[in-house]
Amino acid sequence: MSVTTDHPHTDPHRTAPPSALRVGLARTVVELKLFFREKGAVVFSFLLPIALLGIFAMVFSNGELYEEAASVDFVQYITPGLLAGGIMLVSFQTLAIGIAMERDDGTLKRLRGTPMPPLAYFLGKIGMVLVAALAQAALLLAAAALFFGVDLPTGPERWLTFAWVFALGTTAGTTLGIGYSSVPKSAKSAEAMVVGPLLVLLFLSGVFLVFTELPEWVQTIASIFPVKWMAQGMRSAFLPDEFEPMEAAGSWQHGPIALILVAWIVAGLILAVQTFHWQRRDA
Amino acid sequence: MNTTAAVDVRGLRKSYDGTTAVGGIDLEIAHGEVFALLGPNGAGKTTTVEILEGYRKRDSGEVHVLGIDPGDADLRWRARIGIVLQNTGGHDDLSVEEVIRHFALYYPDARDPDEVIAAVGLDGKRDTRVRQLSGGQRRRLDVALGILGRPELLFLDEPTTGFDPEARREFWTLISALSDGGTTILLTTHYLDEAERLADRVGVIAAGDIVALDSPARLGGRERDLATVRWLHDGNPQERTTAEPTRLVTELAAEFDGEIPGLAIDRPTLEDTYLRLIGENT
Structure with a gap:
């Protein structure tokens, strides 16, 4: 082992560390590499909605759900729900488990000991979620349209709906995932404490089945959480107007969707800011 | 510039839930010095070092590290220190080279990543994923990340744990070279031969107090x-x-x-x- 004898700096006016934005971009690249090199993450959060779509398409017949909206079969109905579920898997689940593990194994502590701007760490997570969620949505929609005969939204208005529901949903899943990462006390318990509750929530929110077929009290509980609203918002982008009366409220409820998702983003942000720590509590 | 000490600690105290971990330590480490802090587990070593690194808050006392209170230090200060912690992991699915190149971006004036990889003896492992490294190789990577930013002050917390004797001697050579280049080094270790070989001065900490402080040859x-x-x-x-x-x-x-x-x-x-x-x- 040897190093050239270069003199350490003693000039207090040396150049400032690189900007949070630049480091954030570099972190995004690193986070994406880490995400896609982890086979478990790729299979159980990135590819899961696409696999489920394939299973649903094979298992369930293509019969109509409602006479009034004859063009909507189960696969057409479930595709927007799986989009919403996929967003939660890639954002909430990936971050809640990933950050809990990084806290447990000392990654966060090490990063905190460098001049990396703390903001850059979060920019990296956000960038990773954004790229992965977009790629997942693109794959899911491509598979749905090419193999399972799902009709994609037509017209800019519906794509705009998709865009804002996607943006708000991803943001909510991200802030809530960062906040929730403080709940598991160790890396060992992280997966169980994240995957279990999320899976239940996805079921209750109508991601895997027709929401209005759930008992009313379940619908009421699900309406507290963001996923139900994300799925409903996605349906409003993907299903024809004649389906709108079939929704629980008889309407797409764009106003309430936006409001509730923003409320969850704020709640997640407060939770994240209040609970985020760079070291294990017991260390 | 080097008129003040690199590390200047007066009356440092820290307790956890009423139990005293550090009971009023005074410590001064000069610029360019290699200082070894020895002590049994639970003596207050890690608490002291982590306060100096800015990881923990103290209860009382004055602490200056490179002239700045680590309790309210900024990123510029962090760019001037290097930290090799115990038990840090992470970035397991990146290669050695990817990790080092990435961390180099954090520093305003990082060492050349290739040079650092060679310096810690990981040349043959540059394309190996971190998770496939042995314990000793991981420790070399930790050291590489610690020296990457050309720190004025380098903290080494039990740096050679898991090294075989040959790797330990290579590591000593590296530390001596850094020291010759003017880097101040604060080392904790359980290997007394390591302290004797590397340190200008040794401090022994027991039950939260420094009980002896001298050159290795004159200690106690x-x-x-x-x-x-x-x-x-x-x-x-x-x-x-x-x-x-x-x-x-x-x-x-x-x-x-x-x-x-x-x-x-x-x-x-x-x-x-x-x-x-x-x-x-x-």
Whole structure:
């Protein structure tokens, strides 16, 4: 082992560390590499909605759900729900488990000991979620349209709906995932404490089945959480107007969707800011 | 610029839930010095070092590291220090080279990543994923990340744990080179030979207090300790403990008229002195 004898700096006016934005971009690249090199993450959060779509398409017949909206079969109905579920898997689940593990194994502590701007760490997570969620949505929609005969939204208005529901949903899943990462006390318990509750929530929110077929009290509980609203918002982008009366409220409820998702983003942000720590509590 | 100490600690105290971890430590480390902090687990070593690194808050006392209070230090300050922690992991699915190149971006004036990879002896492992490294190789990576930003002050917390003897000696050479380049180094270790080899001064911490502070050769009055002289008389081992080993050897030389069979003179090792100090203070 040897190093050239270069003199350490003693000039207090040396150049400032690189900007949070630049480091954030570099972190995004690193986070994406880490995400896609982890086979478990790729299979159980990135590819899961696409696999489920394939299973649903094979298992369930293509019969109509409602006479009034004859063009909507189960696969057409479930595709927007799986989009919403996929967003939660890639954002909430990936971050809640990933950050809990990084806290447990000392990654966060090490990063905190460098001049990396703390903001850059979060920019990296956000960038990773954004790229992965977009790629997942693109794959899911491509598979749905090419193999399972799902009709994609037509017209800019519906794509705009998709865009804002996607943006708000991803943001909510991200802030809530960062906040929730403080709940598991160790890396060992992280997966169980994240995957279990999320899976239940996805079921209750109508991601895997027709929401209005759930008992009313379940619908009421699900309406507290963001996923139900994300799925409903996605349906409003993907299903024809004649389906709108079939929704629980008889309407797409764009106003309430936006409001509730923003409320969850704020709640997640407060939770994240209040609970985020760079070291294990017991260390 | 180097008028003040690199590390300046006065009356540092820290307790957890009423239990004192650090009970009023004073410590000064000069620029360019290699300082080893020794002490048993739970003595307050890690608490002290982590306060200096800015990881923990103190209860009272004054602390200046590179002239700045680590309690409210900014990223510029972090760019001037390097930290090698115990038990850090992460970025397991990146290669050695990817990790080092990435961390280099954090620093305003990082060392050349290739040079650092070579310096810690990971040249043959640059494309290996971190998760596939052995314990000792991971430790080399930790060290690489610690020195990457050309730190003025380098914290090394038990840096050679898991090293084989050869790797440890290579590591010592690296640290000596860094020290020759002017880097101040604060080292904690359980290996007394490591402290003796590397450190200009050694501090022994026991039950939250520094109980001895000196150069390795003089720690705890080592240089004045009694020597043990051993030799053979008619094939039987003889042993005498004395403050004047030279006089005894001269007498024996006269008695044997030349070579003294089986002659050996021992002084307490740094480890003996350390264990005595710990024993007296716990």
